[in-house]
Each structure stands twice: as C-alpha cells, then as structure tokens.
Amino acid sequence: GYDKTCIFTALITLVNSLYCNKASRRFTLCLRTFSSSGGLVGLWAFGALRWALHHSITLVLSDGKPQPVLRRWVAVLCLLPPVFESGRMVMVTASTADDLGLVPGPSMVVLALVSSTVACLAWELGFPDDGGNQGKEKKKKQEARAQLMRVVRYCKPDALYLAAAFLFLSLAVICETFIPYYQGKVIDTLSGQYQHNSLIYTIGGMGLVSLGSALCSGLRGGLFMCSLSRLNKRMRHMLFHNLIQQDIPFFEENKPGSLVSRLGYDVDKMGRSVALNSNVLVRSLVKTAGMLVLMLGLSWQLTLLTMVEMPLLTLLQTKYNTYNQLQDCQAQIKELASQAIGAVRTVRSFRAEEKELDRYNQALERMYKVKEHKGIISAVHLLLRRMVTVGLKVAMLFLCRKLISAGQLSVGSVLAFVLFQKDMVTNMKQLVYVLGDMLCTVGAATKVFTFLDRKPDQKEAGELAPAKLQGKLAFHHVSFYYPSRPDTPALKAVSLELHPGKMTALVGPSGGGKSSCVSLLVRLYEPKEGQVLLDGQPLHCYQHQYLHQKMALVSQEPVLFSGSIRHNIEYGLVGCTLEQVKEAAKSANVHNFICTLEQGYDTDVGECGGQLSSGQKQCIAIARALVREPQVLILDEATSGMDINTQHAVQGVLAGSVGQTVLVVAHRLQTVEKADHIIFMEGGEVVEQGTHQELMASKGRYCRLKEELFED
Template sequence: MAGSTVFRKVFALILAVFVDISVFHLLGLVVNHKVFGHLARLWVSAALRCLALTAVTLLSLRDVRPFVFRVIFTHSLLPVVLETGTRVLYHEETQCGMLADLRCWLMCAGASLAGALFWEITIPETEDAAAGKEKRQEARALFVRVLHLYRPDSLLLLGGLVFLTLAVICEMFIPFYTGRVIDILGSQYQHTEFISALLFMGLYSLGSSVSAGCRGGLLLCAISAFACRVKAKLFGALTKQEIGFFEAIKTGEITYRLSNDTNLMGRTVGLNVNVLLRTFIKTMGMISLMMNLSWKLTFIVLMETPITGLIQNIYDTHYQRLSLAVQDSMALSNEVAKEVVSSIDTVRSFNTEKQEAQRYDDCLMDTHALRTRRDTVRAVYLLARRLTGLVMQVLMLYYGRLFIRSGQITTGNLVSFILYQSELGDNIRTLTYIFGDMLNSVGAAGKVFEYLDRKPQVSTEGKLKPDQLTGDISFRGVNFAYPAYPNKRVLQDFSLELKAGQMTALVGLSGEGKSTCVSLLERYYEQQDGEILLDNEPLKSYDHHFLHKKIAVVSQQPVLFSGSIRDNIAYGVAECSLDEIQEAARKANAHDFINQLEKGYDTEVGESGGQLAQSERQRIAIARALVRQPQVLILDEITSSLDPESDNKIQQALASCPNQTLLVITHRLKTIEKAHQIVLIGGGHVQERGTHQELMEEKGIYYKLREKLFTEGNSPQ
C-alpha cells in the first residue's frame, strides 16, 4: 500500500513536469507570434499553466495538500509577475518574459518551491498553526515583560539606540566610497576627488568605530544592571516560597536558573534587540543603495532571503529544543555535584566515592551527548548557510560581468555592490538567526517568570500583631500529608492543647508525627483539614515576622551561617545589643566557651558552623532562639548533643521563664519527667496524655514503650 502511494506520487511529479515544460514551450511560441498584447499574453499563459498543472495534479493524486497548490500557483505566476514589474517600473523586458528558455523554467521552479517551503514552515497548517500561534503569543508576552523590567535602564538603552543608528549610517557609506575610489583610479585620475573620497571614507570609518564603542558600552551597562536587578527579584521570590517547594525542586536547578537563566534573559533586549535593530536598519539602507547601483543584481541577491529563512526556521526548531534539553541536563549535573559536596562526610563513611563520581560522570555524558547533537545541528546549518551564500556570490559575479560588458554598471559600482552584498548576506542571516536566539532567551525568561509569578502555597499575608500574647496553642482536628506524598496521612484528626507557662513533651516512635507538629507550628506547611490556633486565633492570621519572633525552634541539627558568633546569635533580630546577646548566651550555657575563644563573640564560625563542635553549635542555636524572647519555644531533640551539665543549666534557664510555652521533643527520661504534660503520638493522633507519674500508673502504651522511647541515664542517646 505504501509502495503504491509512493509510486503514484512519483508518477504525478514526472507527469506534472512533462506537462508544464510542454505548455511552457508552446505558450512561449504563442507569445512570440504576438497574437495578443504582450502583458495580456503573459497573464493568459500563466493562467493556462496554472489550470493545466492543477488538473494533472488532481487527476493523478487523490489527496492533495495545500502545499502543492501553493507551489503550482507560485510557479505559474512568478515569470509573469517578474516581467510585469520590470516593464512597469523600469520599462524593460526580461528574457523569462519573452523566451521559453529551460534555464528560466528551472529558476522559476526552484524559486517557487523554496517560497512554498518557506510558507509551509513559517505558517504551518491546522494544529501546527495553532500551536505556533500560541507559542508566538507566549514569546511576545514574555518579551514585553522583559522589556518592562528594563524600564529603569531606559536612558542607557536610548543612548545605545542613538549611537547604534549613527554607527549604522556611517558603516553604510564606507563601501560606497570604496567603489568611488576605484572608479577614480580606473578612469581619468583627479586628485581633488580622490582626496575627498578618502577623507569621507576615513571620517565615516572613525564615526562608525566611535559610535559602535559607545553603543556597546551603554548596552553592557544596561545588561549588567538588569541582571543584578532580576537576580535580586528572583532570589527574593524564592525565599518566600514554602518548604515543600524546595523539597520538590532540586537546589542545583534553582541555582542554575538564578545564575545562568537571568543572564540569558538579559540578552533578550540588551543584545538581541540591539543586534536586530542595527541589522534591520543597516539592511534597509544597504538595499536602497544597492537598488541605486543595480536593481537587477539586487533582485538576484534578494533571492537568497527565502532560502535562508527556510534553513534558519528548520535550524531554530531543532536547536531550541536541544538547547533547552542541555540547560535541564546542566542543572541536573549541578544538583548532583552540590549534593555530593555538601554530604561528603556521608559519601566518605559509606565508601561511595566511585559510585558518586560515576553518577556525576553519567550526568556529564548525557549533557555531552545533547551538546554534540546540538552542535551537529549547528554545523549542518552553518554549512548550508555558507553554501547558499557561495552560490549567490557566483550568480552575482556572473551577471555582474554581463552587466559591465553591456555598460549597465561600472567596475567601481560593482565593487561597491559586492561589498554591500557580502554584508547584506550576513545581515539577512543575522536577522533570521536572531529570532531563534531570542526564542532561546525568552525561553529562559519563561523559567524565571515562572518562579517570580509563583504564589507560595503557605500564605504569609497575615496582619495580626497583638501587643500581648499568652502562648496558648490548640491543634483541632488537624489532618496533614506532605505535598510530596499527598496520599500518606501523617496526622489524622489530630487534637492537642499546649498551655501557656507549661512544658509539654511529645514522645513516640520515629515517623509518628512529632516533628510534623513542629513544622506546622512554624508554618512550613499548611494542613489539609482542621486548624491550629495561637491564643484562639488561626496561625495564618498572624503577621509572618511577628509569628516567627514569638515562636522559636531549636532543632537537632542547627544551621549556622558564615560570619561571627555575634551575627549568628543576633540573626534576624534588628538592633540587638551585645548585652542581650551575652544574656542569651549565658542562658544557653555558651558564654563561657565563647569568652575562651581568641576573638570571643567576633569569632568566625566558618561555613555552616564548621569551625565549632556539635555541642557548641547547639548552644549557639539555643542562644539564637532565646535572644528573640519568644513566647513559644520548641526544642526538637536538642539534648542529644549536650553534656549533662549543659543540659541542666539550660533547663534551669528555661524554668526562669514561667510564662513561656515550652514544647520539647527528646529521648531523655530525666527531661521528660519534668514536663507538665506528656503526649504520646502514634498513628498520626494522640494515644495517651498526662504526667509521667500518671502514665506510668496507667501501664498503657507509654509504660510498655518506655525502654524503647527513653534513655534512663544522663548520657545522650
């Protein structure tokens, strides 16, 4: 079936070519016999050719695509349109309008086929057209948004545009005066005209160079300012996202978008529009000057445009897709490298250096393969583009020789025309290329705007900031599942009361929901059902900064930032005095060891606090929480890295704040026994509640799990 279809198409093509050449030859004989007026004969012959080819195509093929009709229509009308335009505008006649020449037929057939292919790719049919239209609209909208972000740099862009225009005007006249010098040297030499031509050529060269340098400097300044501004906006938007966002998106991808895509985005206006305007203005000026030199050669040169556009369109489609794949692959490689480097101690302890190196190498090889495919596409594109340019140069030189012999153009004008043509070809290719590059830049902008536009799923728009806060907390019928696992409920119909001035201890086996309660109190996530109240008001109604000043958390693995101990304790607290810092450090039993350091509170902690021991980092983290004077303090397994003496001192310091709500998660029995309320969590809900003595007397789940839950002695578990 497929073979018969191919045979029918080949037969239809051969028959159409035979019929068209025959009709073309016969109509050429009729034209020469002058039965009708010249232009009338041409249009009648074009109509007859179109009808004959359409009839042959419809009879030989059952299903004819619109593309075929476009080829027939263009092929039939091209010679007559060329002849009519030449006679009306220039009062001349072309050989294609007068003779049934096979060369003319081949030239028209090739031009019509290239034009139809260009139409087919740039304006696709049906679903492809709809998809392409939607894509163009999206790219246009993104471009407008990028342009809007450039508003603070409008003066720099305007200055760049002025110098761009001056540079283009100066560049356009250099080839003209080059040809003028050659004509002066080739004919009767006149010294005054020669010096004048050289002077103007030098002035235009100087003006072009100065203007191009000023243009480049202004635009680079605009791009740099734009990149800094967008990076700051993107970073600010990322820091406002909920914790679940960072669990779903790889860190390496985020940093790649932050560093690379913002720079690529800046090129959309700063470089691409600059190149587009410069090339467009220069192209229009060159075409007008070339038309004055020789309109016939200009039309021959412009035949390259649809062919170049066709090649460029095919190239853009494949290159853009592969470029996006390379960007995603590089982001994945960055994520793997960051993950291994940040966890090098774990990698070393499990002796997985080779496995991780192999994993990174696999990612790099994937990126290499994609880059190879992308670069191969580009190499084929460059080859096709240069072959096209070479063919057009050969045609131009051939006809240029004929025109010089017939006296239609001088040698100097031909040299000027060749110089214009060499630049015009580059400009046309640049115009077609720049649209594809702008699509890549706009694609990067789409990723950036996707993050900028994203609304956090956990709202931070609360306004409540009461002057007095008691610290009563209530969980009422809370149901929660992590965004990454929406079908796995961690808390189910969970209800709990935390009284102000009391210490509540959460206990239970690992994975039963203790740390989840802490995450919900900190509003890292939003519960699916139920509500969490602070002083009988929903947590989401409180001001974001106020809430996190009144609720402080100290985790088992605290994170310190590069900087001094003073900076880490005062982190997030504006205008925190040294006395307040030292008082908080005393309560956390950190003041003594800090004073023993050479620089005291100005000692650098290193990256992630790497210069300090685990217990020292823990005590600084406690001081950081206490300096905020929180109404609710949450301690999540902090005693696991503290010695008994530090633990006792911290407990005494916390006992000195009788109005503070204290929530503790620990495995130390000695700490648990001091709690006003012990809550045993299992299966996502509260299983038992009471003091240590009450729960032991009940001999329920708490009594049975005692040995699994706690460490009897003072040594950390």
C-alpha cells in the same frame, strides 16, 4: 491520489507547452495593445489567466479542497514571470516594451517551473503546515509572543536608556553602511584619471563616516549593557523575593541547583532577548535595508544572485537552531556536584566517594553525548553552508566578469558590492541566529515566569499582632499529610493543648508524629484538616514577622549561616544590640567560649557552621532563640549534642521563664521527667498524656516502652 497527481502533472505540462506555442504568442502580442507601458499589463493578464486555469484544475482533481502547498505552488508558477518583468522594468529604467520578454521561450518556462518548485520547497521546509497540530502550534506561537511582550514590558523602566541606545545604533549602522561605498569610490578615483580634490573629498567622507560609526557604536554598546544590567537586577530581585516566599513543599519538589540555575542562567538569557538580541536585530535590519538599496543601485543582477543565497542560509540556520538540550544536563551536573561537596562529611562517613563519582561521571557522559550529537549536526550544517557560499561566489565572479566586459560595472563598484555582499550574508546569519536565540530565550522566560507567577499553597499571613500574647497553643482535630506521601497520614485527628507557664514534652517512637506537630506549629506546613490555634486564633491570622518573633524553634541539627557568630545570633532581627546578643549567649552558656576566640563575636563560623562542633552550634542556636525573648519556645532535641555540664547549665533557661510556653521533644529521661505535661504519640495519634508519675502509674505505653525510648 496517485492517478490524480499524474493527471494534474500532465495537464500542467500541457498548459505550459501551450504557453510557448505560436498561437499563444499571437494572443499575448494582442494583449500588448491594452497597455501604454508595453506588454506589462498583458503579461499580468495572461499570468492571471494561467493561474485561473491551473487553479480550476486543482479544484477539480482535489474535490474542491486543494492542499495549501499546491495552491501556493500554482500561484508562484503562474505569477513569477510578471513579477520578475515588473521588477526588471522598475530597476532598469532603459527597458522598453520590446525587451520585456513578454513571451518566454521553453528554457525560461523550465526555469520558472524549477525556481517556483525550489521556492515552494524551501518555504515548506522552513514553515511546514502542521495539519492536526496546527492549532497547538498556533497556540504555542501566541504564548511565545505573549511571553516576549511580557519581557519587553519589564524593560519599561529602562525606556529612556533603550531609546537612546536604538538612536545611536541607527546612526552607527547608517555610517557603517556607507564605508564600503566610499572604499569603492577611492578605488575608482585611483584607477581612473587622478583628481586630487575628488580623492580628498572621498577619503574625507570615508573618515567621517568611520569616526561616526565608531563613536555611535561605543555609546550604543554602553547603553545596551547598562539596560541589561538594570533588567537583570530587577528580575533577580523579583524572582528571589517570590522564591523565598514559597511554601516548604515547593522546595521539596524543586531542587536547589535547579532554582539557582533559573535565578542566574535563565534570567541572564531572558535579559539578552531584549538588550543584546534587540541590539543585533535592529542593527542587522537597518544595515541590511541600507545595503540592499546601495547594492541595487550598483547592480540589480548581482543583487538578485546574492538574494538566492539568503533563503538557503536562512533555512539551514533555522534547522540548526532547533537543537538545544544542554541546559538540563548542565543543571543536573551542577546539582550533583553541589550535593556531594555540600554533604562531604556524610559522603566520607559512608564511604560513598566512588558512588558519587560514578553518578557524576554518568551525568558527564550524558552531556558528552548531547554535545557529540550537536557537534555532528554543526559539522553538517557548516559543510552545507560552505558549499552554498562557495558555489554562489563562483557564479557571482563569472557574472562580474560579464558585467565589467559590457561596461556596466567598474572595478570599484565590484569591490564595493563584494564588501556589501559579505556584510549582507553576515547580517542575515545574525538575523536568523537572533530569531532562533529569541525562541530559546522565550523558553527561558517561560521557566522564569512560571516561578515568578507561582503563589504559595500556604494560606497568606494575616494582620493580627496583639500587644500581649498569652501563648496558649491548641491542636483541634488536626490531620496532616506530607505532600510527598499524600496517601499516608502523618497526624490523625490530633487534639492537644500547651499551656502558658508550663513545659510540655512530646515523646514516642520515631515516626509517631512529634516532628510533624513541630512543623505545623512553626507553619512550615498547613494542616489538611482541623486547626492549630494560638490564643484561640488560627496561626495564619497572625502577622508573619510577629508570629516568628513570639515563637522560636531550636532543632537538633540547627543551621548556621556563613558569617560571624553575632550575625547568626541576631539573625532576622532589626536593631539588635551587642549587649542583647551577649546576654542571650550567657543564658545559652556559650559566652565564655566565644570570648576565648581571637575575634570574639566577629569570628566566622564557616560554611554552615563547619568551624564549630555540634554542641557549640546548638548553644548558638539556643542563643538565637533566646535573644528574641519568645513567648513560645520549641525545643526539638536542642541539647542532644551538648556535654553534661553544658546541659545542666542551660537546663534552667530551657525550662522557661514565668508565663512562657515550652514544648520539648526529647529522648532523655531527665528532660522528660521535669516536664509539667507529657504527651505520648505513636502512629500519628495521641496515645496517652499526663505527668511522669501519672503515666508510670497507669502502666500504659509510656511505662512499657520507657527503657526503649529514653537513655538514662
């Protein structure tokens, strides 16, 4: 390793020294005769000869497997002089074979060596070889390109808008590029012999391109914003539609704050990759190409000096753009605040204000540290950028002075070039920023597409929708595990039946499996084993809308939505009339209370029904279930928050109409005693079942634990 490196360095120095000696000069002078264009062909031939010699040395010293960085450095070192001289000959038409600099002096050799090393070093820092991780990085890049192209495909409906936007963008950039050129012409016209017609022509041209730039820029911006708005609307609609179709375990694994962040922030960021970033990208590319042509026409020496600044600033900006960790911190802070504010009653009742404040402060502290780290990186990045910019500006001023003294530049040309150079640096910064931001937006798009592509684990609903439904429910050897507790069975081979026209009560201690049975009946979860049947058919065979039209659930803690009382009662129904809403409210014994309100059925219930008591919310939830006229009615402690009078008023309705299947989960003895069939569950199993009298007579678990289970 180290010995071979020393040998290689010595041989490179020897070859380069031979390149400068007198014999080499005679050899290269002989090569001039091979080309009618002077020594250009000879220079390329000698460069190729040097490259072959250096490359053979690297092959010998590296056992036939040289490192990629070494091969690149040798190629740049040997071919830089002919490339430079070829470019100089093309740009400076007055060049001849005698002033091509075919055989450089020692200073030029050192300069070539240093410049080649700096160029290769910049390349390796910006685009390093990953060794063993090369395959992984290549795969990541391919995935990023695929995601970016997928975002572009989603913009297909806006192709007309985007095409018009890019057209106006190109016209605006072309007009804007010529403004500094005409400004330099005005200065030259005023500084030389005054010619009125020339001045009017120059000012008129500058005004025309300025007006064209302003007009086309306005049209371009409006069209891009319109395209962005349309894309965001479509993506949010698609993502929300897919999220709302997911199964319940998905929402248990993903917090609402994180999903809302993906739905809002990530979709917006993904849209910028096509609309705003494409705008800046195309604008910067077109303008950079145009300015480069005009700058080369003014002075190729100043242009080359300016181009030295671009790779350095690009490298600095690329390294700076790789640091971005604020999104997770912001999502966590939003989630903590949403939880604490949304459950403020629970926080207040348990005196947990200080604890919630501490959690929120810890999240703020984490985000502060991330921002502090990023601020330090930003300060160092800004300092290095300023040092590079100032150093090159000083060098450019000295070169401008030299060119003006030699008569190769005018004052107006210098002014135009300075304006071009400033815009060139700005455009390059924007290009690097956009490339870095597009990588971030690809990351945001990946998160969005992950949710957009996710399919629910739950079985898809079928097409069964019979005109007449009996309402017979049956559990056949049903076993169930919650996704959060995959090793603990919630139900163990449960078999039971619910008959039409009968009221069945599920009773038992907490954790016995009652709520799990209810969750399976309304298809919040799927059984691990066995089947839940409705009229002999598995639940997933029925249409989703049909099933939840014929089956209604009233829980102990019903959820109401912000809006009117009527909106909450008719929630999910299409074409529900006010008369139907009132009839359901009367059956739930809440109509009289609603009539006492100032706005009646149009009264807003507040956030999550916060303007109503728990009993009133239960009454509205019962009305919401009854307005559907369900064939199966499931009541999970549906009257626990009501007073005695209200319970008696709705008891007859909850007992079910003729032919209706009613399932009650209750902890009140009066409700259970009226049930036609009682099922006692404990430990996820059916322990015993029968009527109240039969269970009391059997002296089993139901009888022994009656006092503990029920409150008289």
